[in-house]
Amino acid sequence: MSHRGWHWIVGITLFVVLCIVAVGTGPIPIAPRDVVNALFGRGEQAVVAIIRELRLPRVVLASLIGAGLGMSGGALQGSLRNGLAEPYLLGVSGGAAVGAVVALALGLNADAAVSLAAFAGAGVAVVLALVVARAAGRGGRGDPRTLLMAGVVIGAFANAVIMIALANAPPNTIRGALWWMMGSAGDASWSSVAALAISISIGGGVLLVLARDIDVLALGEEPAAALGVDVDRSARTVFLVSALLASATVAAAGLVGFVGLIVPHIVRAGGIRRHRPLLAGAALVGASLVVAADLAARTLRPPAELPLGAVTAVLGVPFFLSQLRRAT
Amino acid sequence: MSALFIQRVAALALIAVAACDRSSKRPVASITDDFGDTIRIGATPSRIVSLNPATTEMLFAMGAGARLVGRTHWDLYPDSARLVPDLGTGIRPNVEAVLGSRPDLVVLYASADNRTAALQLRKAGVNTVSLKIDLIRDFERAARILGLVLRDSARARVVSDSVLRTLDRVRAATRDLPRPTVFWHIWDAPLITIGRGSYMNELIDIAGGRNVYGDVDVPSPPVSIEDVLRRDPHYIITGPEGATKIRADKRWAAAPAVRAGRVLVVDTAVVGRPAVRLGEAAVALARALHPDTIR
Amino acid sequence: MIRFRDVAVRYARASSRALDGVSFDVAVSGVTGVAGPNGSGKSTLVRALIRRQPLESGSIELAGDSIISLSQREIARRVAVAPQREEAAFPTTVREYASLGRYPRLGLWESAGKSDEVAVERALERAGVSDLADRRTDELSGGEWQRVRIARALAQEGRALVLDEPTTFLDLSHEMSLFELLHSLAAEGLAVLVVSHQLNLLARFARDVVILDRGKVAAHGSPDEVMSAPLLESVYGWPLVVSRDPATGSPALVPLRRPSPPPPSSPSES
Numbered sequence: 025m026s027h028r029g030w031h032w033i034v035g036i037t038l039f040v041v042l043c044i045v046a047v048g049t050g051p052i053p054i055a056p057r058d059v060v061n062a063l064f065g066r067g068e069q070a071v072v073a074i075i076r077e078l079r080l081p082r083v084v085l086a087s088l089i090g091a092g093l094g095m096s097g098g099a100l101q102g103s104l105r106n107g108l109a110e111p112y113l114l115g116v117s118g119g120a121a122v123g124a125v126v127a128l129a130l131g132l133n134a135d136a137a138v139s140l141a142a143f144a145g146a147g148v149a150v151v152l153a154l155v156v157a158r159a160a161g162r163g164g165r166g167d168p169r170t171l172l173m174a175g176v177v178i179g180a181f182a183n184a185v186i187m188i189a190l191a192n193a194p195p196n197t198i199r200g201a202l203w204w205m206m207g208s209a210g211d212a213s214w215s216s217v218a219a220l221a222i223s224i225s226i227g228g229g230v231l232l233v234l235a236r237d238i239d240v241l242a243l244g245e246e247p248a249a250a251l252g253v254d255v256d257r258s259a260r261t262v263f264l265v266s267a268l269l270a271s272a273t274v275a276a277a278g279l280v281g282f283v284g285l286i287v288p289h290i291v292r293a294g295g296i297r298r299h300r301p302l303l304a305g306a307a308l309v310g311a312s313l314v315v316a317a318d319l320a321a322r323t324l325r326p327p328a329e330l331p332l333g334a335v336t337a338v339l340g341v342p343f344f345l346s347q348l349r350r351a352t
Numbered sequence: 353m354s355a356l357f358i359q360r361v362a363a364l365a366l367i368a369v370a371a372c373d374r375s376s377k378r379p380v381a382s383i384t385d386d387f388g389d390t391i392r393i394g395a396t397p398s399r400i401v402s403l404n405p406a407t408t409e410m411l412f413a414m415g416a417g418a419r420l421v422g423r424t425h426w427d428l429y430p431d432s433a434r435l436v437p438d439l440g441t442g443i444r445p446n447v448e449a450v451l452g453s454r455p456d457l458v459v460l461y462a463s464a465d466n467r468t469a470a471l472q473l474r475k476a477g478v479n480t481v482s483l484k485i486d487l488i489r490d491f492e493r494a495a496r497i498l499g500l501v502l503r504d505s506a507r508a509r510v511v512s513d514s515v516l517r518t519l520d521r522v523r524a525a526t527r528d529l530p531r532p533t534v535f536w537h538i539w540d541a542p543l544i545t546i547g548r549g550s551y552m553n554e555l556i557d558i559a560g561g562r563n564v565y566g567d568v569d570v571p572s573p574p575v576s577i578e579d580v581l582r583r584d585p586h587y588i589i590t591g592p593e594g595a596t597k598i599r600a601d602k603r604w605a606a607a608p609a610v611r612a613g614r615v616l617v618v619d620t621a622v623v624g625r626p627a628v629r630l631g632e633a634a635v636a637l638a639r640a641l642h643p644d645t646i647r
Numbered sequence: 648m649i650r651f652r653d654v655a656v657r658y659a660r661a662s663s664r665a666l667d668g669v670s671f672d673v674a675v676s677g678v679t680g681v682a683g684p685n686g687s688g689k690s691t692l693v694r695a696l697i698r699r700q701p702l703e704s705g706s707i708e709l710a711g712d713s714i715i716s717l718s719q720r721e722i723a724r725r726v727a728v729a730p731q732r733e734e735a736a737f738p739t740t741v742r743e744y745a746s747l748g749r750y751p752r753l754g755l756w757e758s759a760g761k762s763d764e765v766a767v768e769r770a771l772e773r774a775g776v777s778d779l780a781d782r783r784t785d786e787l788s789g790g791e792w793q794r795v796r797i798a799r800a801l802a803q804e805g806r807a808l809v810l811d812e813p814t815t816f817l818d819l820s821h822e823m824s825l826f827e828l829l830h831s832l833a834a835e836g837l838a839v840l841v842v843s844h845q846l847n848l849l850a851r852f853a854r855d856v857v858i859l860d861r862g863k864v865a866a867h868g869s870p871d872e873v874m875s876a877p878l879l880e881s882v883y884g885w886p887l888v889v890s891r892d893p894a895t896g897s898p899a900l901v902p903l904r905r906p907s908p909p910p911p912s913s914p915s916e917s
Binding site: 073327 | 441443539541542565568575576577578581603605607608611
C-alpha cells in the first residue's frame with residue numbers, strides 16, 4: 025500500500041501544481057497574489073474576469089477532458105484486450121466531426137449548436153458501429169476485431185461525408201471546420217464545463233463500478249464468462265459508456281487525440297493493473313496531461329494559440345517509438 | 353508594259369502597304385500581372401469575367417459594367433452587379449464554367465489556389481490577368497491596369513483619383529486628432545484580426561486610429577482573447593454578427609471596450625474589399641472613431 | 648455434480664448439430680475424461696456449460712439446478728472452468744491473476760478481504776505454484792502457466808473443475824505432473840472434468856471416459872469398457888489396436904501404420 029500510496033500523492037500534487045501554474049499563466053502577467061484574490065472575486069474587475077471567466081474555466085475544462093479521455097481509453101484497452109485501443113474507436117471521432125462540420129456548413133456558428141451536433145453525430149456513429157458489428161459478427165458481439173472493423177467502416181464513411189460537405193464550402197467555413205477538428209479548450213465557458221462535468225461524473229462513475237468486470241474481460245470472452253461475467257452485457261455497457269465519455273469531450277473541445285491512448289500505458293507503467301485504481305489513475309494523469317498541453321498550446325506561439333490536438337499529437341511520436349521498441 | 357501602268361501599280365501598292373502599316377501600328381496593351389505573367393491584349397475586351405471582388409466594383413465605376421459576363425458570388429455592388437451571372441467564389445474557379453461565358457478577358461485573384469486556373473484559361477486562349485489587391489496602392493495599380501486594358505486610362509484615373517482624394521481628405525482631417533487604439537474583429541474560432549499587410553489596417557490609420565495588431569506583418573493573423581485584452585484596445589470594430597456575439601460573451605466582458613459600450617459596428621459590404629468604396633469606408637470609420645469630427 | 652442430459656447444440660447456419668443427445672454425469676471425487684477427434688464437439692460442451700453457446704434442447708445441471716436458472720456468477724461459484732484459449736493482453740503477477748478467481752464471490756461494492764486472500768494463497772498452494780506468486784504471467788513456462796490457471800480456477804472454490812485441453816504444448820514431465828495434480832484434487836473431493844485428446848492418459852487417470860464422435864456419445868464408461876479397438880477405429884478413422892500396458896495395467900491405444908503398397912515392377916526386370 026505504501027508503494028501505491030506514494031504514486032497517488034505524487035500524482036495529485038503534480039496535478040494541483042499544474043492547475044495553479046496554468047491559471048496563473050497567460051499573455052497578461054498577473055501577480056500570484058492578484059490571482060488568488062481574483063479567484064475569490066476581489067480586485068480589479070478586468071483581472072477577476074480574466075481569471076474567473078477565461079483561465080479558470082479553461083483549466084477545469086482541460087482537466088475534465090483529460091479525465092474523460094483517460095478513463096475511456098483505459099476501459100476500452102482492458103475490455104478489448106488491446107493496448108492500441110483508444111476512445112475514438114467506435115466511430116466517435118468521425119461521427120462527431122460530421123456533426124460539427126455539417127453544423128458549420130449550414131452556418132450555425134454558435135458554440136452550443138456545434139457541440140450538440142457533434143455529440144449527436146458521435147452518438148449516431150456509435151450506434152451504427154454496434155449495429156454493423158452485430159450484423160457482421162458470427163455471434164460474438166463483443167468480439168474486438170469485429171468492433172474495430174465496424175469502427176473503421178463508420179470512420180471511412182464519415183470522412184467521405186466531411187470531404188463532400190467541405191468541398192465547395194466558403195473558406196471561412198473550411199477554416200472553422202479545420203480549427204474544430206484540431207481541438208481546442210479555448211471556447212471554455214462555465215456552461216460547457218458544467219455539461220461536461222455531468223457527463224464525466226456519470227460515465228466515470230459507471231466505469232469505476234464496472235472496473236472489476238473489465239479486469240476479468242481482459243482475460244478473454246470465454247475465461248470471463250467462466251468467471252461469472254455476463255460478457256455480452258458488460259462489454260456492451262463498457263463500450264457505450266466509454267463512447268459516451270469520448271463523445272462528451274469531443275462535443276466540448278473537438279478532437280484531442282492520443283490522450284486516451286497513451287495515459288493508460290503511463291499508469292500501467294507505474295505498476296497499476298487492476299482497473300479500479302487504473303481508471304482512477306488514468307483520470308488523474310489524463311487531466312494533468314491535458315492541462316499541461318493546453319498551457320503549452322496557448323504559450324508556445326503568442327499571440328496565436330496552437331490547437332490542443334496538435335500539441336497532443338506530438339506526444340504520439342515518442343509513444344509509438346516506445347511501443348515499437350517493446351515489440352522488437 | 354507602259355511606264356504609266358507601272359507607276360499606277362506602284363502607287364496602289366504603296367497605299368496598300370501604308371494602310372496595312374497603320375493597322376499594325378495599333379497599340380497593344382502589355383501588362384505584367386501579380387503572378388509575374390505578361391499578357392498582351394490586342395483588341396479591347398468586350399466580354400469580361402471578373403473573379404476578383406475589387407475589380408468588379410471598379411469595372412462598374414469605369415462604366416464597363418455592361419461588358420461583364422461573370423462575377424464572384426459576393427459581388428453585389430452596385431445593384432446592377434446582381435444581374436451579372438454568378439460564377440462561384442473566385443477561389444479555384446470552375447474553368448469550364450468560365451470558358452462557357454466565352455470571355456475575352458478574365459480577371460482573377462492572384463492567390464496560389466488560382467495558379468492552375470490561370471494557366472488553363474491561358475492555354476484555352478483567353479487573356480487572364482491575376483491581381484492581388486491587399487493594400488491601397490494595389491488598388492491604385494489595379495485601376496491603372498484596368499485602364500490600360502480597357503483603353504480608357506482617363507476614366508480609370510478619374511475613378512482612382514476620386515477615391516484617393518477622399519482618403520487624403522480624411523487623413524488630413526484626422527491628422528492632428530488623438531489616435532484611439534482599435535481592434536478589428538474578423539472571425540471567431542479561430543479568433544482572427546487584421547495586421548499590417550491589409551488595407552483595413554491602412555484604413556484605420558487614415559481614419560485616425562491605431563490598430564493594436566499593426567505590428568504584425570501578416571494580413572490576417574490569428575490571436576487569442578487574452579492577448580487582445582493585454583493590448584487593451586479602446587474600440588472594437590466588427591460586423592453585426594460579431595457584435596452580437598461579443599456583447600453576449602462573458603469572456604469579452606473583461607475588455608473595457610466592451611463594458612463601456614465601445615463596440616463599433618461597420619457595414620461589411622462597404623469595408624469588405626479595397627475598391628471603389630474605400631473612401632466611403634474611411635469616412636464612416638473616421639466618424640465612428642472621432643464622433644465630433646464632421647465630414 | 649454436473650449432469651448433461653440430452654444436450655443438443657446447433658451453431659447458427661449449420662446444417663448439422665455440434666452436439667446431439669449428449670448425456671453423462673461428472674461425479675464428485677473423481678476424474679471424468681472427454682475425448683474424441685477434432686470437431687467432435689468437445690469444446691462446444693465446455694462452451695455450453697458456461698452459457699457461451701445456447702442449447703437447442705436438453706439441459707445441463709449443476710448440483711441439481713439447471714444452468715438456465717442460474718446467474719452467470721452462480722455458475723462460476725459452483726464450477727470453475729478453464730477454457731482452451733486465453734488471451735491475457737496485459738501481464739500481471741501470478742497472485743493478482745489467481746485472485747481474479749475470487750470475482751464470482753465478490754459483490755459489486757466489496758473489495759477483496761482477508762478471507763479472499765487466504766483462499767487465493769490456498770489455491771496457489773494446492774496448484775503447487777506458491778513459489779511463483781510474485782512472478783509475472785508473461786515470464787512463465789508453459790507448464791507453470793497451466794498450473795497457474797488451475798490455481799485461479801481453484802480460487803473460485805467451486806466443487807467442480809473443468810479443463811479444456813490443459814496439456815497442449817506441454818512436455819512429458821509437465822503433462823504427467825498436471826494429471827497427477829488433477830488426480831489428487833479429485834481425491835480431495837472435487838468433480839474434475841478433463842477434455843483431452845490424450846486418450847491414453849485419460850485411461851490411466853480417469854474414472855469415467857466419454858468418447859464423442861461428431862456430436863454424439865460413441866462410448867461412455869470405465870476406461871476398460873470404452874477402450875475397444877473396433878469402436879475407437881470407427882471413431883478416429885485410423886487402424887489401431889488396444890493393448891494392455893504391462894507397466895501400468897491400463898488399456899493403451901496404439902495406432903498402426905498403414906501398410907504401404909508394393910513398389911511397381913521396373914521394366915528392366917521383366
